[in-house]
Amino acid sequence: QTSLPGTSLPAVSQYACQRRTTLDNHNKLLTDALEVLAENCEFNDSKGPCLGFRRAASVLKSLTTALSCLQDAVGLPCLGDESKNVIEEIFVCGSSSRVEDILADERYQTLKLFTSVFGVGPKTAEKWYRRGLRSLEEICADSSIHLNRMQEAGFLYYEDISKPVTVAEAKAMDCIIKEAASCFGSGVTINLTGGFRRGKTFGHDVDFILTVPEPGKEDGLLPMVIGRLRSQGLLLFSDFQESTFDLNKMPSHRFEAMDHFQKCFLILKLRTALEEGKQRGPTRRRDWKAVRVDLVVPPVDRYAFCLLGWSGSTQFERDLRRFARLERGMLLDNHGLYDKAANTFLPAKTEEDIFAHLGLDYIEPWQRNA
Ligand code: TTP
Ligand code: MN
Numbered sequence: 001q002t003s004l005p006g007t008s009l010p011a012v013s014q015y016a017c018q019r020r021t022t023l024d025n026h027n028k029l030l031t032d033a034l035e036v037l038a039e040n041c042e043f044n045d046s047k048g049p050c051l052g053f054r055r056a057a058s059v060l061k062s063l064t065t066a067l068s069c070l071q072d073a074v075g076l077p078c079l080g081d082e083s084k085n086v087i088e089e090i091f092v093c094g095s096s097s098r099v100e101d102i103l104a105d106e107r108y109q110t111l112k113l114f115t116s117v118f119g120v121g122p123k124t125a126e127k128w129y130r131r132g133l134r135s136l137e138e139i140c141a142d143s144s145i146h147l148n149r150m151q152e153a154g155f156l157y158y159e160d161i162s163k164p165v166t167v168a169e170a171k172a173m174d175c176i177i178k179e180a181a182s183c184f185g186s187g188v189t190i191n192l193t194g195g196f197r198r199g200k201t202f203g204h205d206v207d208f209i210l211t212v213p214e215p216g217k218e219d220g221l222l223p224m225v226i227g228r229l230r231s232q233g234l235l236l237f238s239d240f241q242e243s244t245f246d247l248n249k250m251p252s253h254r255f256e257a258m259d260h261f262q263k264c265f266l267i268l269k270l271r272t273a274l275e276e277g278k279q280r281g282p283t284r285r286r287d288w289k290a291v292r293v294d295l296v297v298p299p300v301d302r303y304a305f306c307l308l309g310w311s312g313s314t315q316f317e318r319d320l321r322r323f324a325r326l327e328r329g330m331l332l333d334n335h336g337l338y339d340k341a342a343n344t345f346l347p348a349k350t351e352e353d354i355f356a357h358l359g360l361d362y363i364e365p366w367q368r369n370a
């Protein structure tokens with residue numbers, strides 16, 4: 001490992017896939033501030049600056065000690081002038097006026113509120129904001145607004161799905177999905193992916209990856225799982241997307257979150273036990289909580305790529321792809337890895353195979369919280 005000149009500290013890579021980033025963030029004050037700036041840029045459709053702040057925050061998340069002055073950041077990659085100014089202001093004043101201004105900004109607050117609804121992205125939020133709408137109540141009361149099916153469900157279950165999902169709830173959901181998939185045959189494998197696979201203790205949803213032992217035999221799996229959940233009375237919302245996967249398609253050049261596998265975005269009922277102590281409080285209307293669940297089903301020979309892609313974090317995925325392209329001349333996405341020089345797709349059974357093809361040390365899922 002290389003060192004920074006004049007120090008014994010190991011150099012930090014500009015690529016998140018060459019850093020180990022656990023959930024133990026020693027610079028949370030700084031990374032929270034940088035992420036507010038990134039989010040605000042996203043609302044203003046400034047993609048470049050947004051990525052700059054996200055990369056800066058990601059580098060700081062990988063550090064095993066807390067920075068205590070700007071001097072400590074010398075030699076770190078991905079820290080632009082704007083990020084450095086914010087960091088310095090926080091060290092000198094305790095907070096950044098630029099960040100405080102954004103947090104107090106009506107537009108930022110409103111767009112943040114609107115995008116917290118399932119199915120509402122920055123574009124829609126902006127449209128509603130420009131119409132003068134400022135609260136969720138105002139949107140629901142405005143008859144001239146057409147909500148799509150997903151947004152409709154987003155408002156209907158807002159109270160539940162805006163609350164974080166716990167590990168216990170993710171485990172309970174795991175049992176429900178396993179039970180629902182069991183009738184497809186014994187060969188179905190179901191694994192937790194997304195944030196919970198990275199060791200997060202809370203999530204905005206629960207992500208699962210399912211597959212069957214024989215490629216091409218997975219087609220009916222999700223329709224059957226969804227049908228079973230419906231007959232159990234657990235299905236509150238389902239957006240099913242048929243596979244558009246084409247083996248001859250090149251891995252995409254740019255980072256896109258969306259892939260072409262069979263998948264569904266669900267809202268499911270999770271039965272909650274009425275605990276002794278809670279019964280004395282205000283009477284609860286119901287004994288269930290609505291929880292967001294994502295299911296994806298790749299053909300088994302694409303499993304490792306899909307698992308790697310769905311495990312996140314988004315910043316880690318971005319840098320894996322950027323590293324593959326810029327440092328190795330390869331194209332990586334959720335479907336495969338393509339070697340441009342050799343003009344061939346590289347096979348992989350496990351995530352370890354993919355890291356090995358890229359000449360990268362293996363990074364465990366809980367070290368991908370970039
Ligand atoms: P998310 O569930 O959005 O995020 P997360 O699980 O990391 O965190 P949270 O606790 O907020 O749920 O996405 C998980 C990963 O799935 C993310 O890296 C992006 C990836 N993904 C795809 O690769 N393709 C897709 O079509 C979708 C919807 C997600
Ligand atoms: Mn530590």
Ligand code: MN
Nearest residue numbers: 194195205207
């Ligand atoms: Mn998730």
Ligand code: MN
Nearest residue numbers: 194205207294
């Ligand atoms: Mn998800």
